[in-house]
Amino acid sequence: MVSFTCAVHQNPYLPENGTQVDVVVTVTAEADGALPGEKGGTGTGNAAAGERGPDAVEVILLDCSGSMSIGRRIEEARRAAAVAVDTLRDGVAFAVIQGTNRARQVYPNKGLAIVSDRTREEAKTRIGQLQATSGTAIGTWLLAARDLMLTAPGAIHHALLLTDGQNYEAPGAFAAALAACEGVFQCDARGVGDDWNVDELRRIATALLGSVALLREPAGIAADFQAVIQTVMGRGVPDVWLRIWTPRGARIRFVRQVSPQIDELTDRAAAVSDLIRDYPTGAWGSETRDYHVCVDVPPAPVGGRRLAARINLLHGEDTLSTAKVEVLWTDDSAESTRINEVVAHYTGQAELARAIQDGIRARQAGDEDTAAIALGRAAQLASVAGDEDTLARLAKVVDIVDAPTGRVRRREAVEKLDEMDLDASSTMTTGVKMP
Amino acid sequence: MSAVCPEGHLSDTDDWCDTCGSPIAPDTPIAPDRPIAAPTGAGTGPGVAAAGPAGLLGRRAGAAPADLSPTAPQALPPSAPPPSAPSCPVCAEPRSGGRYCEACAYDFETGAAPAAAVPVAIPAHAPAAAEPAVGWVAEVCPDRAFFDRNDDDIAFPDQVTRRAITLVGDRSVIGRRSSRRNIFPEIDLALAPEDRGVSRVHAFLDHTDDGRLAVTDAGSANGTWIGDDASPIPPGRTVPLADGDSFHVGSFTRITVRRT
Numbered sequence: 001m002v003s004f005t006c007a008v009h010q011n012p013y014l015p016e017n018g019t020q021v022d023v024v025v026t027v028t029a030e031a032d033g034a035l036p037g038e039k040g041g042t043g044t045g046n047a048a049a050g051e052r053g054p055d056a057v058e059v060i061l062l063d064c065s066g067s068m069s070i071g072r073r074i075e076e077a078r079r080a081a082a083v084a085v086d087t088l089r090d091g092v093a094f095a096v097i098q099g100t101n102r103a104r105q106v107y108p109n110k111g112l113a114i115v116s117d118r119t120r121e122e123a124k125t126r127i128g129q130l131q132a133t134s135g136t137a138i139g140t141w142l143l144a145a146r147d148l149m150l151t152a153p154g155a156i157h158h159a160l161l162l163t164d165g166q167n168y169e170a171p172g173a174f175a176a177a178l179a180a181c182e183g184v185f186q187c188d189a190r191g192v193g194d195d196w197n198v199d200e201l202r203r204i205a206t207a208l209l210g211s212v213a214l215l216r217e218p219a220g221i222a223a224d225f226q227a228v229i230q231t232v233m234g235r236g237v238p239d240v241w242l243r244i245w246t247p248r249g250a251r252i253r254f255v256r257q258v259s260p261q262i263d264e265l266t267d268r269a270a271a272v273s274d275l276i277r278d279y280p281t282g283a284w285g286s287e288t289r290d291y292h293v294c295v296d297v298p299p300a301p302v303g304g305r306r307l308a309a310r311i312n313l314l315h316g317e318d319t320l321s322t323a324k325v326e327v328l329w330t331d332d333s334a335e336s337t338r339i340n341e342v343v344a345h346y347t348g349q350a351e352l353a354r355a356i357q358d359g360i361r362a363r364q365a366g367d368e369d370t371a372a373i374a375l376g377r378a379a380q381l382a383s384v385a386g387d388e389d390t391l392a393r394l395a396k397v398v399d400i401v402d403a404p405t406g407r408v409r410r411r412e413a414v415e416k417l418d419e420m421d422l423d424a425s426s427t428m429t430t431g432v433k434m435p
Numbered sequence: 436m437s438a439v440c441p442e443g444h445l446s447d448t449d450d451w452c453d454t455c456g457s458p459i460a461p462d463t464p465i466a467p468d469r470p471i472a473a474p475t476g477a478g479t480g481p482g483v484a485a486a487g488p489a490g491l492l493g494r495r496a497g498a499a500p501a502d503l504s505p506t507a508p509q510a511l512p513p514s515a516p517p518p519s520a521p522s523c524p525v526c527a528e529p530r531s532g533g534r535y536c537e538a539c540a541y542d543f544e545t546g547a548a549p550a551a552a553v554p555v556a557i558p559a560h561a562p563a564a565a566e567p568a569v570g571w572v573a574e575v576c577p578d579r580a581f582f583d584r585n586d587d588d589i590a591f592p593d594q595v596t597r598r599a600i601t602l603v604g605d606r607s608v609i610g611r612r613s614s615r616r617n618i619f620p621e622i623d624l625a626l627a628p629e630d631r632g633v634s635r636v637h638a639f640l641d642h643t644d645d646g647r648l649a650v651t652d653a654g655s656a657n658g659t660w661i662g663d664d665a666s667p668i669p670p671g672r673t674v675p676l677a678d679g680d681s682f683h684v685g686s687f688t689r690i691t692v693r694r695t
Contacts, residue, residue, distance in 0.1 A: 245453065246456075247452075247454065247455045247456030248454050248455050249455075250456075270636075270654060271636070271653055271654055272616075272618065272635075272636055273636070275453075275454070297456065298455075300457075305457075305458050306451075306455075306456040306457060306458075307450075307451035307452075307456035307457075307458070308456065310448075310451070310453075314616065317613055317616045324450075324451070326451075
């Protein structure tokens with residue numbers, strides 16, 4: 001089993017008439033036995049696949065559009081898919097889908113197969129025969145995955161999507177497909193080469209609670225697929241929700257996952273009642289995530305106290321852990337103006353992600369001045385957070401004159417891949433540096 | 436176990452009020468088994484009414500203090516020893532271990548009767564047991580024609596049973612009961628024949644004192660469809676209903692509202 005704990009980071013003091021409460025909740029999940037994935041490719045899975053149905057479903061969505069024939073893309077994609085299949089745990093249900101302007105199931109012929117030595121080999125044989133042809137309609141691939149997921153209710157549902165090109169679907173069709181898949185499965189999206197659209201894949205990753213990444217070289221696909229599948233196989237608890245109660249008259253400004261990556265959850269809420277909302281967090285393994293919740297509460301007189309939020313972590317019908325966000329009003333401004341450093345750190349990380357995305361959008365629109373301001377601000381924020389990785393990625397897109405003051409200069413030759421890499425990685429955050 | 440907060444709200448949580456978040460003092464008296472007739476702010480004296488050992492008092496039907504919003508996992512201690520009765524005294528369904536009977540929603544903890552008596556949100560200012568002068572009844576019935584318009588993998592029930600639910604208080608929730616998530620809809624489509632196409636909290640029926648009735652979709656997965664409309668109402672939009680109007684939820688459920 002997995003046990004969950006919550007820790008609350010906040011300054012509980014509000015000034016007279018103050019209403020805004022910022023809190024970061026750190027949720028830690030720890031397996032107190034072996035998680036399913038920890039035994040590698042053998043063992044526990046078979047039992048789970050018995051009468052209760054599979055405990056996890058993995059659908060691999062491979063872009064086989066014409067452009068995949070460039071370089072060694074299709075070969076590497078085939079190799080990566082084979083590695084992914086090898087990484088699947090026995091007993092998991094799986095399928096491989098070839099994505100073009102439609103979705104064609106590669107393995108099994110229909111429905112889901114249960115992972116075993118035999119089905120792994122059969123799947124790899126089919127994968128080895130894949131050829132690149134035709135167009136790209138990512139929405140139809142996602143819908144095909146959804147149909148398969150729905151045949152195994154109660155399991156952990158995950159898809160891994162690889163593409164190298166832009167989506168040629170009516171925007172409405174793509175959005176509708178995405179909406180239909182929301183809450184049904186999680187999806188990590190990967191782009192290879194420099195012809196895909198970061199925004200498009202980020203929309204998938206955001207809606208389907210996954211990650212997006214640029215795979216610079218086709219040769220890197222296999223290692224990445226293996227890492228993704230290993231993470232998924234290590235997840236033991238499907239479908240965890242944050243249930244947030246706030247007092248009458250309160251207003252939730254935002255709810256946002258801030259670590260390991262930024263995911264806006266504000267608009268994803270399901271209203272349980274006037275005062276209670278549920279936010280999806282997907283499946284969990286042994287891991288730690290941070291959530292920033294910002295809520296306005298009705299003020300109480302100085303000296304008064306109030307519960308600003310009660311945050312329950314729910315799995316199905318069980319409460320896994322509870323965090324209470326208590327606030328008190330004070331006339332001591334030394335208390336009320338103090339900023340909790342964890343809250344400050346993640347506020348900065350969210351602004352950093354926004355600054356990078358704004359900067360890149362401005363660059364693409366040819367507005368170099370706006371780009372320099374936004375990317376300069378990004379350099380400053382990354383510097384404050386000690387985020388060397390982001391600074392290094394920024395330095396390939398602008399010349400950083402002085403990071404702490406945010407002075408940057410436009411750079412003449414920027415590789416498109418570097419810009420895409422910066423964009424795609426912008427939502428990854430660093431943790432709080434412990435002194 | 437309910438407590439009363441300094442503002443006079445009845446709260447299912449006894450540390451902080453589950454309505455306004457005010458602290459509830461450790462020595463806050465246990466609430467009586469009925470809503471407070473008139474909250475008087477600071478000087479509310481529920482101690483008089485709560486003369487007996489409150490934990491043993493049966494909650495009166497229709498007066499359970501279930502605001503629609505209790506988060507309180509501690510209100511339902513999972514470790515509580517199951518009462519001796521192994522099956523429901525009302526319908527004889529074997530007890531599954533939850534607080535409520537799976538078949539008729541009898542409340543094992545309090546002995547509250549099933550049907551319209553399962554937790555109904557009654558605002559603290561409502562007269563405790565007054566019969567509504569102008570009332571509404573919601574009639575729930577599987578509807579083959581509506582079912583045939585959908586293509587989901589839910590089966591149409593073998594038996595077409597009709598239920599009528601008297602609407603009490605000023606809001607009724609249409610949904611599917613989930614005892615551990617503390618969702619207890621007044622119109623509960625988890626009852627046989629269960630309609631799994633209905634969201635846990637699917638829609639609200641608001642019935643105001645002046646006799647009007649309106650339905651609001653709560654952001655349900657499968658929508659709320661007025662009459663034979665070709666498209667569902669947008670989530671959050673409130674649609675007034677008249678005597679005899681009907682709407683559809685889930686895979687096959689038709690709800691018709693009638694004045695009493």
